[in-house]
Amino acid sequence: AQRVTQPEKLLSVFKGAPVELKCNYSYSGSPELFWYVQYSRQRLQLLLRHISRESIKGFTADLNKGETSFHLKKPFAQEEDSAMYYCALGVFNKFYFGSGTKLNVKP
Amino acid sequence: DTGVSQNPRHKITKRGQNVTFRCDPISEHNRLYWYRQTLGQGPEFLTYFQNEAQLEKSRLLSDRFSAERPKGSFSTLEIQRTEQGDSAMYLCASSFGQTHTGELFFGEGSRLTVL
Numbered sequence: 001a002q003r004v005t006q007p008e009k010l011l012s013v014f015k016g017a018p019v020e021l022k023c024n025y026s027y028s029g030s031p032e033l034f035w036y037v038q039y040s041r042q043r044l045q046l047l048l049r050h051i052s053r054e055s056i057k058g059f060t061a062d063l064n065k066g067e068t069s070f071h072l073k074k075p076f077a078q079e080e081d082s083a084m085y086y087c088a089l090g091v092f093n094k095f096y097f098g099s100g101t102k103l104n105v106k107p
Numbered sequence: 108d109t110g111v112s113q114n115p116r117h118k119i120t121k122r123g124q125n126v127t128f129r130c131d132p133i134s135e136h137n138r139l140y141w142y143r144q145t146l147g148q149g150p151e152f153l154t155y156f157q158n159e160a161q162l163e164k165s166r167l168l169s170d171r172f173s174a175e176r177p178k179g180s181f182s183t184l185e186i187q188r189t190e191q192g193d194s195a196m197y198l199c200a201s202s203f204g205q206t207h208t209g210e211l212f213f214g215e216g217s218r219l220t221v222l
Contacts, residue, residue: 004149006149009147022166030202034210036211043110043213043214044110044150044198044200044211044213045212045213046210046211049210058154061194085148086149088149093138093155093157093162093204094151094152094155094163095140095150095211096152097142097149097150097151098149099148100148100149
């Protein structure tokens with residue numbers, strides 16, 4: 001069965017520190033992985049997808065099929081990065097979400 | 108186009124009553140999804156449509172839940188004989204795609220409270 005695991009409920013870092021939000025998935029086929037973000041009082045929105053291999057707002061994520069992971073990284077966190085982050089697995093036009101990690105960037 | 112729109116934004120009802128939520132997707136999007144989210148959890152897949160066809164329904168969804176998307180435009184999600192366990196945020200999302208998983212555009216959600 002498809003499953004997405006985000007082991008950290010809350011991650012607190014100071015401004016300027018590196019950030020890594022962990023995501024592991026369970027799927028036997030070829031996965032499509034995404035990171036979605038929800039800022040305070042805003043709707044859930046796409047941050048990045050593995051197929052694009054791009055950096056958005058300084059965030060990157062690399063798909064590691066051997067470790068079945070898709071961790072989200074940013075070298076220098078900013079206060080405006082504080083939000084809920086959800087990792088999602090796309091399978092045949094359905095999306096399975098992890099339980100989310102709340103990132104708190106302290107000044 | 109203001110994006111995906113959901114109504115009502117909040118609904119408080121008594122146990123046993125029926126409720127209906129409406130979702131208006133982005134106009135050119137052919138796929139429409141319903142998700143449920145409870146406190147501390149991520150969105151949980153309920154069902155999705157491609158145009159007017161309901162292609163899949165989660166096994167977690169009881170027969171009290173029904174969704175429609177007439178004419179492939181807006182969609183409704185009805186919950187009959189509500190239970191307290193139905194209290195949650197109901198999210199709608201739409202996407203455009205034919206063969207590949209596309210980006211989901213979410214609405215702001217409809218929060219249901221069952222007393």
